[in-house]
Amino acid sequence: MYDLAIIGAGPAGATFARLVGEKFKVLLVDCRGMTEGNAATTEKCCGGLLAPDAQRMLSRFGLGLPKHVLAEPQLFVVQAIDIPRSRKRLYQRFYLNLDRLAFDRWLIEMVPCRVERRFGCRFHKYAREPDGFRIELSDGGRQVEEKARILVAADGAFSSVRRQLEGRPSSSAVYTAVQEHLQADSVPPYFTALFDPALTDYYCWTIPKDNCLVVGGAFRPQRARESFSRLKEQLLRLGYRWGETLRREAALLQRPRKIAHLSAGRQGIALLGEAGGWISPSSAEGFSYAFRTALALAEALHPGVEGFQRRYRHYLRPLAWNIFLKNLKARAIFHPTLRSLTLRSGWRSVHPQPQEAFTGSPAPNYRPPDI
Ligand SMILES: Cc1cc2nc3c(=O)[nH]c(=O)nc-3n(C[C@H](O)[C@H](O)[C@H](O)COP(=O)(O)OP(=O)(O)OC[C@H]3O[C@@H](n4cnc5c(N)ncnc54)[C@H](O)[C@@H]3O)c2cc1C
Incomplete structure (x- = not known):
């Protein structure tokens, strides 16, 4: 019987396992x-940008990133493009550009050896028992059962545990994110956010990553494929160029528009990260949310199992408030008129001076803006 069964070893599950692995049987x-060399390993569809809030969490954990988890280049500029109004601005923001699979593996490497790991092993369902949970797994084609006092769901946007717990799919807005890694020699060193209500009511992006241009967008599921093709057409019109498609990937993405879309779990089940x-x-x-929920649950369990769920809900209150505020911010970002006014005003934008202006020769990866 385990104290804790954690379903999902992404940033939330791996971080939580690292924090509690010495104290509990996990x-x-x-x-x-x-793990390295395992054929069943697939990379999670992700932009792989470590934003300042997430960097702050790594500093709270006292961690520094090893070189092998980084991709090139590191990014200091975000470019916002409003496609229908042909407006564009650059803003200063610091992102660490990651190789997502290497990042996930690095987080797992720090999990204490005492933790029993089952990779390539799928969770199917749980049943309640007097002293905890019986969980059904398929491990390399074999059906196995395990028992645990507490079930921790860190299984991402389409959480099987949450669906069973709530008896229905999540009521939060769910998008299909589609992303392609395209071979490209000259890529602007910006993270670009593109807004076009004809494509999506969320946003699309381009990210330079290790001689590739990563092009992606979060779309309403019914129109994802078609919208992604139209995004690529728009990018060609904006002057982007690329070669072969090296990889195509897709994933579901949660967008919590109301506090009611968030859940800490209940009845012995705790939900972490995107789950x-x-x-x-x-x-x-x-x-940053994966790290913060993992830390909050570890702190809630620190005094013992008794009453952990009440403490976890309490520790998550500031995070729920943060998401409430982000929703207010989203109203301004995603309102076409407000966004257009902000971009037009140039408020808080930066005006980079290309090397060309001083030396007559362009910086190696500088490409002038196209609109
Ligand atoms: C296209 C896209 C781009 C993104 N870009 C960024 C970005 O640049 N920066 C950023 O901060 N965030 C980004 N995100 C969000 C970020 O990827 C997630 O918020 C983060 O990965 C959540 O971590 P998690 O551990 O909660 O879930 P996940 O990373 O999704 O991990 C869940 C884990 O559970 C496992 N799992 C799922 N179901 C089962 C099952 N039944 N049995 C066993 N295991 C299971 C999965 O294999 C996975 O390893 C992006 C998301 C998408 C979709």
Whole structure:
């Protein structure tokens, strides 16, 4: 019998396992291979940008990033493009550009050896028992059962545990994110956010990553494929160029528009990270929320199992408030007129001076803006 069974070893599950692994008897399950050389390993569809809030959480954990989890280049500029109004601005913001799979593996490497890991192992369902939970897993084709006092769901946006707990799919707005890694020699060193209500009521992006241009967008599921094709057409019109498509991926993405879309779990089940809807509704930034929920649950369990759920809900209040405020911010960002006025005013934007202006020769990866 385990004290804790954690379903999902993404940033939320792996961080939580690291924090509690020495104190409790823990089982960590993930359907992906996760470890180096495992054929079942797939990379999560993700922009892989570590935003300032997530960097702050790493500093709270006392962690520094090893070089091998970084991709190139590191980013200091966000470019916002309003496609229908042909407006564009640059803003200063500091992102660490990550290789997402290497980042996930690094988080797992820090999980204490005492934690029992089952990778390539899928969670199916749970049943309640007098002293906890019986969980059904398929491990390399074999059906196995395990028992745990507490069930921790860190299984992402389409959480099987949450669906069983709530008896229905999440009521939060769910988007299909589609992303392609395109071969490209000259890519502007910006994270670009593109807004076009004809494509999506959320947003699309381009990210330079290790000689690739990552193009993605979060779309309403019924129109995802068509909207993604139209996004690429828009990018060609804006002057972007690329070669072969190296990889195409898709994932569901939560967008918690109301506090009611968030959940800490109940009745012995705790929800972490995106499984509980903990993700920014304005930017889809999710690493900091994965880390914060993991830390909150570890702190809630610190005095013991008794009453942990009440403490966890209490520790998550500031995070729920943060998501409430982000929703207010989202109203301004995603309102076409307000966005257009902000971009037109140039408020808080930056005006980079290309090297060309001083030396006559362009910086190696500088490409002038196209609109
Ligand atoms: C396209 C896209 C781009 C994004 N870009 C960024 C970004 O640049 N920066 C940022 O901060 N956030 C970004 N996010 C959000 C970020 O990826 C998530 O918020 C973050 O990964 C959440 O971590 P998590 O551990 O809660 O869930 P996940 O990372 O989704 O991990 C869940 C884990 O559970 C496992 N799992 C799922 N179901 C089962 C099952 N039945 N049995 C066993 N295991 C299971 C999965 O294999 C996975 O490893 C992006 C999201 C998307 C979709």
